[in-house]
Amino acid sequence: MPSDGQSKLVHNKRYLACLCALKVLWLLVFLVSLTQEFGWFPLTLGTLAAVTGSAFDIALRMRSSSSGKFACGKHGTDLGFLIAGLVLVGVPPSPGPAERFHMGMRLVTPVVCIVALGGTMMR
Numbered sequence: 798m799p800s801d802g803q804s805k806l807v808h809n810k811r812y813l814a815c816l817c818a819l820k821v822l823w824l825l826v827f828l829v830s831l832t833q834e835f836g837w838f839p840l841t842l843g844t845l846a847a848v849t850g851s852a853f854d855i856a857l858r859m860r861s862s863s864s865g866k867f868a869c870g871k872h873g874t875d876l877g878f879l880i881a882g883l884v885l886v887g888v889p890p891s892p893g894p895a896e897r898f899h900m901g902m903r904l905v906t907p908v909v910c911i912v913a914l915g916g917t918m919m920r
Contacts, residue, residue, distance in 0.1 A: 813920055816854055820878075820914040823847040827907055841886050848882040851875040851913065878913040881906040 826843035855872045859865060869876075885902045888895055 813917060816850060816917050817914060819847050819850045820910055820917065823882075824907060824910055824914075827910075831903075837890075844882045844886045847910070848879050851879045851882075854917075855879070874909075874913040874916040878906075878909045881909045 823843050823846070826839050830837065830840040855867075855875050858872060859867060862868075862871075867876075881902065885899075885906045888899050888902065890896060890899045
């Protein structure tokens with residue numbers, strides 16, 4: 798059963814602004830990492846922070862919902878960003894077939910982040 802505090806937090810403007818800021822910050826870190834001057838460490842750290850925020854948000858929204866179940870219409874974009882971010886960080890950019898997959902994930906992940914950001918902003 799959701800507590801009153803949990804359901805208030807899910808629609809709190811500061812909480813939603815922090816989630817949006819985390820995703821925008823990830824996009825900025827991603828764009829800076831494309832120059833490859835900073836290497837993969839900032840991207841990995843930023844991705845793990847953004848993915849952790851998305852996972853926390855999904856868990857909190859599931860906990861505060863009346864049914865307590867996962868709904869793809871409510872949590873799908875954040876779950877997609879979580880999976881794409883983990884795959885992006887988990888597959889190293891190495892020569893061979895993994896390189897093509899990694900380049901594809903570098904194209905897909907920012908779009909998934911923007912879609913998740915839009916879903917967060919609509920709340």
